[in-house]
Amino acid sequence: MDPGPTLDGMQAADDRFMQALQKVTGITDLSEESVRQAISEMTVEQRQALAAEAAELKKNMFEHGKEEERQLYFSTLNNEADRSGMPVGKDGEFLAKKMSSFMDKSTEQTPLPVLLEALAAAPYLVKDALAEAQQVDAPKVGAEELERMEAALEALGADCFAAPPSPKRPPIVRRNLLLLSLHLNRKRMVEVELTEVALKASSHVVALAKRLLDMLFAYAMQRAWIKVVLAVTELQALIANGLWAFDDECKQRNKAQVAFYGLKPPKLSVRAKVNDAFPGETATLEVSVARAHVHSADDMVAYKKMRAAEEAEVAKEAEAAEAVAVTKTAEEAEAATEAEATEAAAEATEAAGMKEAAEVAEAVEVTEAAVAVAEEVTEAAEAAEAAVANAEQQQQQQQQPTATAEVSPNLPRSPDETVGAAEAAADADCEGWWVFAECVNSRGAAPLPNGPTAHNSLIAQQAVSVPLDGPSFALRLDFPAPVGHGDYMIHVHVRSCGMVGVDARAKVPFTVRAKVHKAKRAERAAKLAAAVEPTAMPELLCAEKGGVQAVEPAGA
Template sequence: FLVNLAVAEVREGAPKAAPEDLATIEEGLRRLKVHGWRSEEEEAGRAPFVRRNLLLLHFVLYCEKIELSLQESTQRALSELQHKVKTIADMLFQYCLQNRWVKAALTVTEVEAMLVSGVWDHKDDECRELMKAKWTRQGLKVPKLTISANAADVECGAQATIKVEVTRLHAYSAEELAEVLKDQGPTGAGKQAEQPQPKEGWWVIAEGIRTQKGADKAKCTEVLAGEEDLSHNSLVGGQVLACTLDAPMMACEINFEAPAHPGEYKVMVHVRNTGCAGVDVRRKVTFQVKQPYTGRGKATAAADDVPELD
């Protein structure tokens, strides 16, 4: 796809980035020892269009660290590239959801958020401060969420439901919302049409957590407790959440077919935003899948090992 994109750029006469701008960006990335520019070996073998696109996108991430006023031609090239990357990222995200690739889907949301926010790491404290300053200059609040999620026990093969409630601690007051609408509203004389309220959007992604037998099972418990990075698994379900800026809460339900085998199941619910880095939240949900009631005594005991969500 990237090769076809490069060929199309040549045929269509895509905007050319100024060589001196690219050289300045490259020197800045080397000075910062960014991954990919730490040695000659890392830089070797890159095709010109790959080098150009990588430099422009990394300039977006490290614009606060690299002092450079882009020339007009480079600005046009960057604007077009950002549009194409956004299109590709949206396609990748949907493809990941269709194939139930949770880790890849979560990674896409992180990359999109960093490119929109202009920061190089969604977990770095310096990046958080830079992003907060940018939002403040725009008259906006940095999102801050808390999440609660629960699921009732269910019989094998029946419909399971995870209920999710997200509290927006950054909800705008009436005065704050009026100020935002004033700043973003159209200018000019005469009476303006009533402006629709801006909305805030989130992805809710439910991830089935695989557990293992014996010692590995204990390790998985530590992972879920946040002591290690999560071992990502398959997609259980997903929903889109959207609300006005003054809404104090968002809620949704994720429905899916319960596994065919009885036992304890764990799901991690992620709430992700593609426009702001480092503000995502997550919550673990545990529920029991039981044998269907047959009316002929107790159900068969579940196996010793904890089953997996496929």
């Protein structure tokens, strides 16, 4: 049974709270009356700073003595993740420190180069690269090829390489950053000669970086770091599509990729409203999103036909590859059998001059048996080829009605081309979106008293999956109203982690009303009543039976 906070712990917490109060308000007299007066005169910023300190004290009080259990839990969790090849706690701490370092200096959205540098230097990627370097027989990306990549990225002005010469980085970090940047800029580096080893290494590093981004995304939402959340969604979309920026060229490329899969480029219109609330109460944000790119019934029929044709083509290619494999296996078996027969015949011929006629006859029988086996294998191979050809002919006859289905524009499909969430959403006939609510800090970059820089915060979020033929979607997001009364602004972001340049945003004003004490309300009511007394008015109109009569005020 947990004994809870001890008396010594509670006394230490009280002392720490009083120290925090002195630090925030600057009072020196710690009498009860002085403390009450200081608390009543605190500003909104001071109340927020003191509330944060009190929450930390409460957490320390009720978690006292459970540190060993918590450490054991996290240790077990990290060990399981490490055995599964997933990021562990130190990777999250590393990324969080990198983000915090930037946030200490700026309230802007985290730049993509900062994210890329953090990913390349994360322990998760460094450990994997070192393990690969220690494998003697494993193919590796050569130093000359890395230099060619770096020169090409510098010539393009890519992120992290825009101002040559590039800064000195540890070799492993430089390698990871080059392979990440190669994936993002591959479509405009077609003239650079790259080996298959480099392309595979780039794909591997990107797969690991996606896991780190998922970890950072979850951590940033937990800490309400809205600027980090938005930056992560942008980088996820760029990685998913193999693009390098949110400029017009990349947006057009993304539209072409979306159209290639029979989808319409998203066009969203966002509306939102929120009712006023009192400090600390639960407020509700209502969001409605209209999809101007909704698929009609004819669009869905054409889209499904196109998908069926693509799936049939993939199945045909798989069957053809299987037929080639069967034929190759049969040819290898036939060649091996003929070699065995030839060897047996040679041995029989050699034995003919050395052994008796009976042995020669036995060798001839062995040769004839080997030839018979070879003929049987050849017949089996021919039968397999005939069966495959017959299956292909039947499939073509079955697919003939869909052969005239309308196909999306003839864009080149290369093995290394990625389409991001567009293809994944198409598989389920749905689009995936994130909706984030950002509360704008009215103080801007002004720091709190004795505190860090004040940032905008993430107050609510929700993932949404929308059918392609759905004209709109709506949702309600609940969030606690700020503790300080006044006017606020909320930015509603509708974001895609798989498509570039399709995000939408709306601004919603929001008021937190001040709570009026009962005594103050009674005082205001009394003042209002006194303001309408006849003696306090220069002229009063009174209704009488005969009409309206002007009454002179007293003392006139």
